């Protein structure tokens with residue numbers, strides 16, 4: 635999840651100044667349309683795709699792992715907050731010893 639946010643910030647930091655510079659070269663109404671299209675195409679759409687990939691990749695961990703039922707699990711980051719590690723289908727950081735119900 636951190637990767638997704640990182641790349642949103644990077645793409646935004648590059649795209650917004652580029653759109654701003656473009657403003658002085660084209661008509662305002664066209665610039666507005668191009669700006670919205672560029673923001674959607676370069677920032678929003680890739681972020682949505684990345685998030686969908688993230689959800690698919692972690693679906694089993696989020697829905698049917700031991701960690702998904704534990705109070706120390708943060709589903710938004712797929713992270714065990716007690717161990718500060720990412721559980722996977724094959725890896726449970728505490729090996730079930732510190733599992734606590736939500």
Ligand code: SF4
Nearest residue numbers: 701704714727728733
């Ligand atoms: S404490 Fe153990 S069971 Fe709970 S989220 Fe962390 S690794 Fe998973």
